[in-house]
Amino acid sequence: MADDAEQQQSSNTVEEPLDLIRLSLDERIYVKMRNDRELRGRLHAYDQHLNMILGDVEETVTTVEIDEETYEEIYKSTKRNIPMLFVRGDGVVLVAPPLRVG
Amino acid sequence: MDVSHSIRERTIAENSLVILLQGLHGQVTTVDLRDESTARGRVINVDAFMNIRLEKVLYRDRRGHVSSMDDLFITGRNVRYVHIPDHMNIIETIETQLAKIHRVRNFGASGGRKEYSKKK
Numbered sequence: 001m002a003d004d005a006e007q008q009q010s011s012n013t014v015e016e017p018l019d020l021i022r023l024s025l026d027e028r029i030y031v032k033m034r035n036d037r038e039l040r041g042r043l044h045a046y047d048q049h050l051n052m053i054l055g056d057v058e059e060t061v062t063t064v065e066i067d068e069e070t071y072e073e074i075y076k077s078t079k080r081n082i083p084m085l086f087v088r089g090d091g092v093v094l095v096a097p098p099l100r101v102g
Numbered sequence: 103m104d105v106s107h108s109i110r111e112r113t114i115a116e117n118s119l120v121i122l123l124q125g126l127h128g129q130v131t132t133v134d135l136r137d138e139s140t141a142r143g144r145v146i147n148v149d150a151f152m153n154i155r156l157e158k159v160l161y162r163d164r165r166g167h168v169s170s171m172d173d174l175f176i177t178g179r180n181v182r183y184v185h186i187p188d189h190m191n192i193i194e195t196i197e198t199q200l201a202k203i204h205r206v207r208n209f210g211a212s213g214g215r216k217e218y219s220k221k222k
Binding site: 044045046048049052053083084085086087088091 | 117118119120122123136152178179181182183184185186187188190192196
């Protein structure tokens, strides 16, 4: 947290939902954001607004296109990598450990 | 690289990650806006509400059209991401910024007006 230098959060008990995020510090996490975006990166810092600093981030933007003739939905995703990113908290929808398939 | 003159802003900044962005004064960064446009320029100032002033900006709008501006003010609400320069030490920057705020707070400590009263 931002005021770490002063007040060490030495309590290791999970008391509120934000404490669950504290458990993921320095781990890789999955962040779902508004506007069909997802981030996967290493959580370096966070605050009460869910502003976050993520390292080695991969951002995935998913778009849906409707085929004019068949009306089927085509899902496309664009990815990009950013070494260190500050994320404003109001865009964050959820935070979770990275999804494991299989 | 001055600390905000407002006590309220100092307290807000001290208790959130905005303080890291305030440590970016003078660095060239890219700000991704909410509307999918991006602005790359040198950070002049970031306030407690994440309002950002950039100078010598290359602004790419949603369509990809690039323009350049001498000065750009971005409202905090419109920020989606701020790209942090690779070489930056995050903990060190935050601690430096916190130290600046504490220095200002302790300036009038003995005999001066206190920002908050310690009741003992």
